[in-house]
Amino acid sequence: MGELEGFLNRVICGDAAEVLRRLPSNSVDLVITSPPYYRQRNYGAGGIGNERTVEEYIDNLMVIFRECVRVVKDTGSIVFNLGDKYEDGSLLLVPYRFAIEAMKRTGVKLINEVTWVKPNPVPKQDRRKLVPATEPFFIFVKSGDYYFNRDAFLNHVDFLKRTKRKRGNNLGKRYFELIEMSDLTPEQKSRAKRELMEVIREVKEGRIEGFRMKIKGVHAMPYGGQEGGRKIHMERDGFTIIRIYGRSIKRDVIESPVETIKGNIHPAVYPEYIVQEFLKLLTKEGDVVLDPFIGSGTTGVVAKRMGRHFIGIEINPKYCEYARRRIAEVKPRRTLEWFV
Numbered sequence: 297m298g299e300l301e302g303f304l305n306r307v308i309c310g311d312a313a314e315v316l317r318r319l320p321s322n323s324v325d326l327v328i329t330s331p332p333y334y335r336q337r338n339y340g341a342g343g344i345g346n347e348r349t350v351e352e353y354i355d356n357l358m359v360i361f362r363e364c365v366r367v368v369k370d371t372g373s374i375v376f377n378l379g380d381k382y383e384d385g386s387l388l389l390v391p392y393r394f395a396i397e398a399m400k401r402t403g404v405k406l407i408n409e410v411t412w413v414k415p416n417p418v419p420k421q422d423r424r425k426l427v428p429a430t431e432p433f434f435i436f437v438k439s440g441d442y443y444f445n446r447d448a449f450l451n452h453v454d455f456l457k458r459t460k461r462k463r464g465n466n467l468g469k470r471y472f473e474l475i476e477m478s479d480l481t482p483e484q485k486s487r488a489k490r491e492l493m494e495v496i497r498e499v500k501e502g503r504i505e506g507f508r509m510k511i512k513g514v515h516a517m518p519y520g521g522q523e524g525g526r527k528i529h530m531e532r533d534g535f536t537i538i539r540i541y542g543r544s545i546k547r548d549v550i551e552s553p554v555e556t557i558k559g560n561i562h563p564a565v566y567p568e569y570i571v572q573e574f575l576k577l578l579t580k581e582g583d584v585v586l587d588p589f590i591g592s593g594t595t596g597v598v599a600k601r602m603g604r605h606f607i608g609i610e611i612n613p614k615y616c617e618y619a620r621r622r623i624a625e626v627k628p629r630r631t632l633e634w635f636v
């Protein structure tokens with residue numbers, strides 16, 4: 297940790313490309329950041345984002361990405377969140393162009409593209425297009441040795457509670473109708489309904505995330521192999537129920553509203569909740585988290601709250617000041633040395 301003296305738990309005001317060059321190689325556990333998107337807005341201090349072409353933008357971003365690859369440990373990872381852009385009525389697919397170049401030029405592996413789903417996207421006026429409501433968070437790694445605490449990702453009960461609330465009273469209604477319409481014997485029908493009621497109760501109590509039912513003559517029969525047991529069950533009883541255990545299936549999707557934080561002077565803040573889940577997945581307490589485009593300080597806020605060290609870089613002095621103040625107000629869960 298001594299090698300990072302002077303950098304740790306600070307927001308450093310400057311150009312990321314230049315500041316990163318001063319950081320030692322293999323010293324950071326996680327880089328997580330949201331760079332300025334291509335031609336989206338002007339952050340008022342130069343920097344990246346307003347290049348003439350998307351190729352130029354990717355070249356400039358790649359200078360910083362290369363440095364991120366250098367400073368991250370072999371056990372670490374790099375998370376980049378990028379947004380897309382319409383040009384001439386067509387999406388440019390900027391995030392994917394970037395991800396492909398990142399892999400080609402630096403040899404990193406892309407282990408996941410996690411899709412951020414926004415329940416409250418910014419409505420656009422174009423009546424001939426749907427409103428974009430997702431953005432990718434790419435997880436890149438340098439080696440197969442990366443730290444990955446899959447069980448910690450989205451491990452809270454909120455998700456199950458939300459599912460419970462959303463599904464309400466219509467849960468399973470369609471299956472009751474299908475059972476009734478099926479060619480099952482009266483005994484099979486009553487057993488299917490009994491078991492259906494039981495599984496609905498499990499969902500409502502939050503014990504499982506959901507289920508699917510297959511009814512003989514209505515749904516396709518399961519194949520053999522891994523599904524062999526289900527096939528036998530369906531032939532014998534006329535139905536089978538597949539329980540979905542939310543906590544064990546970790547999907548590459550994260551739902552979070554676009555946040556507006558009272559008093560935040562920055563126009564493009566990413567959600568604390570998403571940063572928190574990535575820190576749970578990719579770091580341990582005491583690890584070092586770097587954000588080369590820290591903006592209003594979100595990454596620092598979450599890192600401090602979760603007992604991780606952070607290093608933030610930001611080109612606009614106004615945002616540097618703001619980020620420092622915002623981070624200083626956070627109470628860490630553990631005592632670390634905070635220099636903000």
Ligand SMILES: C[S@@+](CC[C@H](N)C(=O)[O-])C[C@H]1O[C@@H](n2cnc3c(N)ncnc32)[C@H](O)[C@@H]1O
Pocket residue numbers: 310311312313329330331332333339340341342343344345562564565566567588589590591592593594595609610611612615
């Ligand atoms: C999308 S914002 C990041 C917002 C941040 N995730 C948050 O939650 O507040 C990108 C930031 O990068 C900064 N920036 C642009 N070019 C930069 C550069 N070359 N070096 C450092 N920061 C830069 C901008 O001023 C802007 O604040």
